[in-house]
Amino acid sequence: MGAIQLEKVEKWFGDLQVIKGVDLTIDDGEFVIFVGPSGCGKSTLLRLVSGLEETSRGAIRIDERDVTGEPPSGRGLAMVFQSYALYPHMSVRDNMGFGLKTAGAPKAEIAEKVEAASKVLKLDDYLDRRPKALSGGQRQRVAIGRSIVREPSAFLFDEPLSNLDAALRVDMRFEIAKLHQTLKATMIYVTHDQVEAMTLADKIVVLQAGKIEQVGSPRALYERPDNLFVAQFIGSPKMNVMSCTAQGERFSLPGHGEGDFAHAATGRAPAHLGIRPEHIEVAAPGEGHCSGEVEVTEYLGADVMLYINCGPLGVLTVRHVGDIDVRPGQNLGLRFDETRLHFFGDDEQAIRS
Numbered sequence: 440m441g442a443i444q445l446e447k448v449e450k451w452f453g454d455l456q457v458i459k460g461v462d463l464t465i466d467d468g469e470f471v472i473f474v475g476p477s478g479c480g481k482s483t484l485l486r487l488v489s490g491l492e493e494t495s496r497g498a499i500r501i502d503e504r505d506v507t508g509e510p511p512s513g514r515g516l517a518m519v520f521q522s523y524a525l526y527p528h529m530s531v532r533d534n535m536g537f538g539l540k541t542a543g544a545p546k547a548e549i550a551e552k553v554e555a556a557s558k559v560l561k562l563d564d565y566l567d568r569r570p571k572a573l574s575g576g577q578r579q580r581v582a583i584g585r586s587i588v589r590e591p592s593a594f595l596f597d598e599p600l601s602n603l604d605a606a607l608r609v610d611m612r613f614e615i616a617k618l619h620q621t622l623k624a625t626m627i628y629v630t631h632d633q634v635e636a637m638t639l640a641d642k643i644v645v646l647q648a649g650k651i652e653q654v655g656s657p658r659a660l661y662e663r664p665d666n667l668f669v670a671q672f673i674g675s676p677k678m679n680v681m682s683c684t685a686q687g688e689r690f691s692l693p694g695h696g697e698g699d700f701a702h703a704a705t706g707r708a709p710a711h712l713g714i715r716p717e718h719i720e721v722a723a724p725g726e727g728h729c730s731g732e733v734e735v736t737e738y739l740g741a742d743v744m745l746y747i748n749c750g751p752l753g754v755l756t757v758r759h760v761g762d763i764d765v766r767p768g769q770n771l772g773l774r775f776d777e778t779r780l781h782f783f784g785d786d787e788q789a790i791r792s
């Protein structure tokens with residue numbers, strides 16, 4: 440079991456408050472990812488859950504047991520760091536079994552658990568090697584294996600893949616997804632990587648300046664961001680945002696005709712219009728909702744990123760799927776998918792129909 444609950448959790452370092460009243464419920468078996476800009480408090484929040492950092496105010500419960508004042512060893516959680524922290528003089532087998540050995544587990548039980556974990560992680564052929572004879576990905580698997588044998592109620596990962604090269608990251612991401620499916624254990628994972636967050640998470644927690652901005656599935660955050668911050672943080676390249684002026688049921692963009700678009704937003708007048716790069720289509724000059732001049736193109740193989748200077752609207756990013764023959768300086772029309780527009784008020788909160 441590994442249900443985790445945070446209630447009004449605060450963390451102060453002296454006079455500096457870095458976690459500002461976080462409420463969060465993590466269900467047993469859920470894969471939860473913390474994202475947010477550098478310094479927003481992701482690692483601190485994870486360390487509060489682990490007990491490596493003391494909670495200043497509020498409560499942390501694991502399976503309904505209040506663990507707020509307990510040391511890390513009393514919480515039954517396993518932490519996996521980006522630095523693998525393996526013992527260099529020990530074999531993979533001994534590294535994986537070390538925690539159980541110091542806890543006084545019988546030899547036969549340690550051997551059995553190490554064997555089982557090494558199968559899950561495909562480390563069975565490497566059990567007698569020392570860490571220095573392993574690749575980065577294999578070392579990371581040993582570090583994870585060391586946690587698995589302890590059968591924790593939850594795994595806490597702090598940017599576990601950030602030391603690996605791009606290709607290995609993709610492999611390990613896949614391994615971690617499979618591991619979660621196999622173990623069905625609660626996992627909390629801190630990352631800077633959008634793709635890791637979108638592909639691994641059941642639930643993403645977006646943090647900014649020590650506060651939660653939004654919690655939701657990757658799809659919910661992408662399709663229904665609660666505010667401008669989440670809208671522009673989730674999705675890569677980020678959402679285009681333009682200021683707009685509402686007139687009743689319609690609104691217009693600066694420098695363009697009146698009533699360019701109908702808006703489904705109700706209640707408040709939208710002040711900002713957002714649209715993702717993949718929801719803008721290239722049209723002939725003079726056609727579509729606006730036009731502009733191509734500034735830069737980036738060929739990515741499967742798609743091409745276009746940066747188009749639309750005057751008062753700013754530079755809009757367009758993701759064109761497939762190849763396209765356009766050059767800097769060329770004029771293009773842009774057509775927005777009107778079913779994929781996002782509206783925000785002047786308080787930057789989403790306005791929905």
Ligand SMILES: Nc1ncnc2c1ncn2[C@@H]1O[C@H](COP(=O)(O)OP(=O)(O)OP(=O)(O)O)[C@@H](O)[C@H]1O
Nearest residue numbers: 452455457475476477478479480481482483484631
């Ligand atoms: N021991 C400490 N003493 C004082 N301030 C700290 C301490 N640890 C972290 N902080 C501050 O708390 C804030 C949050 O840090 P934290 O490492 O949790 O951020 P983060 O979101 O994980 O950042 P990054 O993505 O850069 O790793 C930062 O402003 C940091 O400087």
